[in-house]
Amino acid sequence: MVIVPVAYLPTSSKELSSWRTSRPVIDYSKCTRCAICWKFCPDVAIDLSPDPSLSAPNDRFKALEAPRIDYDHCKGCGICAEECPFDAIAMVEEE
Amino acid sequence: MPLTFPKEEYMQKGHSACAGCGATLSMRYVLKALGPKSVVSVPASCWAVIPGEFPYTSLNIPMLYTTFASSGASISGLREGLDSQGKEDYNVVAFAGDGGTADIGLQGLSAAMERGHNVLYVMYDNEAYMNTGIQRSGSTPYGAWTTTTPVGIKRDYKKSNKKFVADLMIAQNVPYVATATIGFPEDLERKVATAKLIKGPKFIQILSPCPPGWYYNSSDTIKISRLAVEANVFPLYEYRNGKLTVYKPAKTVPLRDYLSLQGRFGHLNDVEIGEIERALEERWQYLLRREKD
Numbered sequence: 187m188v189i190v191p192v193a194y195l196p197t198s199s200k201e202l203s204s205w206r207t208s209r210p211v212i213d214y215s216k217c218t219r220c221a222i223c224w225k226f227c228p229d230v231a232i233d234l235s236p237d238p239s240l241s242a243p244n245d246r247f248k249a250l251e252a253p254r255i256d257y258d259h260c261k262g263c264g265i266c267a268e269e270c271p272f273d274a275i276a277m278v279e280e281e
Numbered sequence: 282m283p284l285t286f287p288k289e290e291y292m293q294k295g296h297s298a299c300a301g302c303g304a305t306l307s308m309r310y311v312l313k314a315l316g317p318k319s320v321v322s323v324p325a326s327c328w329a330v331i332p333g334e335f336p337y338t339s340l341n342i343p344m345l346y347t348t349f350a351s352s353g354a355s356i357s358g359l360r361e362g363l364d365s366q367g368k369e370d371y372n373v374v375a376f377a378g379d380g381g382t383a384d385i386g387l388q389g390l391s392a393a394m395e396r397g398h399n400v401l402y403v404m405y406d407n408e409a410y411m412n413t414g415i416q417r418s419g420s421t422p423y424g425a426w427t428t429t430t431p432v433g434i435k436r437d438y439k440k441s442n443k444k445f446v447a448d449l450m451i452a453q454n455v456p457y458v459a460t461a462t463i464g465f466p467e468d469l470e471r472k473v474a475t476a477k478l479i480k481g482p483k484f485i486q487i488l489s490p491c492p493p494g495w496y497y498n499s500s501d502t503i504k505i506s507r508l509a510v511e512a513n514v515f516p517l518y519e520y521r522n523g524k525l526t527v528y529k530p531a532k533t534v535p536l537r538d539y540l541s542l543q544g545r546f547g548h549l550n551d552v553e554i555g556e557i558e559r560a561l562e563e564r565w566q567y568l569l570r571r572e573k574d
Contacts, residue, residue: 191335191336192336193332193333193335193336193337193338194336194338195336195337195338196293196295196337196338196339197293197294197295197296197297197332197333197337197338197339198293198294198295198339199295200295200333200337201295202295205300206300221284225284225285225286225466226306226466226503228298228300228301228302228303228305228306228309228502229294229295229296229298229300229305230290230292230293230294230309231294234288256294258294259294259295261299261300261301262300263300263301263302263492263499263500263502264301264498264499264500265301265499265500265502265503267500268500268501268503268504269503269504277500
């Protein structure tokens with residue numbers, strides 16, 4: 187029996203892309219798949235999945251899980267671009 | 282490259298935190314270390330707003346809202362309730378801000394720790410009442426600007442020192458006390474995982490920078506929390522079985538590097554910065570002395 191209000195809808199069904207003033211763009215030819223951007227994302231808006239079709243510094247990195255930015259939920263804080271040790275993420279202003 | 286971290290997420294995307302929020306990262310890391318069998322109790326704080334408006338929720342685990350003063354009491358009740366149902370493998374966690382811990386929730390916290398329930402109390406320390414609009418709290422550091430300590434022509438910045446709740450918990454001889462920050466996530470994960478294995482009350486204080494409240498660029502959240510440790514503003518330590526272990530940073534930076542990134546310290550002159558530096562050095566020496574005994 188539910189006697190208190192219980193939240194049941196996941197916030198991942200919301201779309202927050204309008205919060206952003208600039209968007210992070212990953213340059214995969216510099217990305218070593220270290221996942222530091224994934225680790226520090228406060229919005230959990232970076233997913234890790236292997237994608238051999240993306241470019242990489244060399245073939246060894248292609249097999250690894252690549253970060254992908256979920257632009258529906260990214261708020262454009264810029265932590266990923268600041269923390270990337272290879273400068274592979276650039277912040278591009280939204281129109 | 283192998284991940285240095287559990288990959289499972291218990292916090293979802295789409296929450297309502299500000300861009301670059303440190304408190305969301307604290308919750309994300311704590312839940313990753315605790316796993317799915319956890320119950321979180323949150324008093325009035327930023328985290329009461331971050332999960333989203335009703336009927337939305339951004340956590341994959343049960344979360345209970347409670348009143349400002351009663352996070353300590355609520356985790357005691359949750360723990361005893363779960364134990365009586367035989368669910369002793371669940372982790373009961375309070376996730377309270379610094380206002381709900383250092384000021385309003387202090388008696389509830391102290392009493393829960395004294396009764397010795399098997400609970401974890403996490404204080405995410407953003408050094409003011411950020412949710413209601415940056416009012417000063419007991420945990421606000423000396424010299425900071427807040428809306429209730431506006432600097433102005435009278436230079437009315439906060440004139441008292443930060444209250445370190447983790448130090449109070451050590452004085453109370455809580456079995457496990459630690460300080461951590463989101464700039465060192467592996468260390469944070471390890472401390473929460475250690476706390477999970479200890480039966481009894483545990484307390485962890487996590488420094489969580491706040492871009493709107495501290496007046497800095499949202500991309501600097503991790504950088505600032507790292508500088509806080511390297512400039513000795515927020516020493517990382519662990520207290521277990523009566524033994525204090527202080528983390529000595531691999532490199533130290535001048536206090537000015539930490540202060541200059543934040544607008545809330547923008548009004549301080551050299552004399553005032555020197556005073557802060559002296560107070561922090563005194564505290565650092567005190568911790569080193571404590572470590573030796």
